[in-house]
Amino acid sequence: MLVPTKKQLPYPCNQKPFHGFGLGLRPEYYHAILDQEPNIDWLEIISENYLVEGGKPLYFLDLFKERYPIAMHGVSMNIASTDPLNMDYLNELKQLIEHVQPIWVSDHCCWTGVNSHNTHDLLPLPFHEESIQHISSRIRQIQDHLERPILIENLSSYLSFKDSKMTEWEFLTSVCEEADCYLLLDINNIYVNARNHNFDPLDYIKGVPQERVVQHHLAGHSDHGDYIIDTHDASIAAPVLQLYKQAVEHFGPVSVMIERDDNFPPLEELLTELDEVRSIFNVAQDERKL
């Protein structure tokens, strides 16, 4: 068992910024959000959607960044790949970061391609020492290049490797501590993996370093009985909300947002869902204080 050394963090555990309750900004909601100015505390963008030369996406981004705190969430950093880091991508990302001035920047603890191919999917890898060293040294290089810490997100996965020597949460903990980065803990992904790989999701929540958890994702999935697929095309499932409550009880206030990427309902429906998240948070916080 690896025993990582604790490092100094830019946000100590009691000073983590709490931005409240956010939504994933998607073009489907541009007009509704601008017109209604709804009760949303912050927005998360998919960085790649704005790595374009011009036109509507960047125009809208400028409108939103004047109105809301923005987090940048990417899908193409390819952190765990054995290919060299894509410096062109990182340079473009850095330019966008300078433009947006986000509250933070995140990507996934995974790889998306190798041998210069990109599957545009979030792919898992074995949880062992070689992976930890590989990923954490890449995150350090990325953070040096971007001149800021990043958050890495746990992903949903549908297979696991015989080569793994530890649990996913032990792996994630070691990566974060070796790389000295933060965690975007997706509560839905924990639930999905707990079902797909048969573990107790609470062990996961209790097993990651509390002081590094800066953001939560919540999303819907599709449950096929024997396995679950992370689809972001439905409302958040009841057991995921239940797990979120346990996460709040454990972690305290952590900025949270809903990811919706398909089968888009009217904005009102997402706002109602976000209100539900708020009230779960409040109940859990009250219970925590008791």
Next chain:
Amino acid sequence: MTLKQLQSDFIACIYAEQTDKNKENNFKHLLCEEGKITPEQRISIYQNAYRARLYGVIDSDFPCLGKLIGDDLYHPLCSAYINAYPSHQPSINNFCAHLPEFIRYFDSLKNHTIAIELCDFEWQLRTTFNAKNCKALAVDYLQNIPGEKWPTLTFELSHGFALKYFSMNTVEVWLALKDDTTPEIKKLKQAQTWMIWRQELVTQYRSVEVDEACLLQAIADGHNFQYLCEALLEWWPEEQVPERAFQLLQHWLNLGFLT
């Protein structure tokens, strides 16, 4: 096994058509047996997700192509394209960039002119939509040019401006498909030129006259006002040339694509 090898085998397995069991076997033995679903089923989740995502990108970049040619032609086209042009870019935005070329050589569609032209048109709309912003010249720009400067005056077209030559009533067909109505497909007596550009944030398209098309091409090639006027002599008597040139320039300034 090294991470590099594992990743190479995984990706080969994702790319493999589901009938290619060899590639799957190379990878399958690395996976845990867990729960009620087998390693093969777990692999197929990734294979399906990969294809579904790229199909989704083609669908959204070419919203009318599938409606035009029907599933029996569209699915094999998408599938062959995904196999022929796996993505090499961090961004998925340009995944479909080769499709307008690919369809020209795709056996079952290479003689399907309307499909080829529609594919080209849809991709151009997509490209123009995301093109770099530029500042259009003011509509009164021409009023402030001193007389002696006119002959050597040059213009630039905004990023994302394109000319397309269609031998079919392609744009009409596209509009019908967009409205979910059945298009009447016709071959034109004479090919028609269309220009596609972005006025501020809105993508526009419009058919252009023959002399207009020729001048726009000349501007794209970097020619000056004097050259444009000489070119117009092919269609207009000499005394009418300056008026026509001025009229076209003013028209283009109003449309907002001269920079």
